[in-house]
Amino acid sequence: MSTYRSHATPAGIYRSRDGVIFGVCRGIAEYFDISVFWTRAIALGTLICTGFFPIGFAYIIAALLMKKEPYVRWV
DSSP states (O other): OOSOOOTTSOSSOOBOTTOSSTTHHHHHHHHHTOOHHHHHHHHHHHHHHHOHHHHHHHHHHHHHHSOBOOOOOOO
């Protein structure tokens, strides 16, 4: 976790291009500067405990609404 963000890092919340399934958990983890492992663990634990509808539906909606992370051009 880093406390310094470069000016080249896009502002806002985006789906990560390096994510496993649509990049939603990784995008959320990068936005809040927390571990991707814990973000995925919480999402999976909530999915198992509550069933598919609450978290699965929210994940699909987030995947559809969140924009993909823009490419950063190094000039």
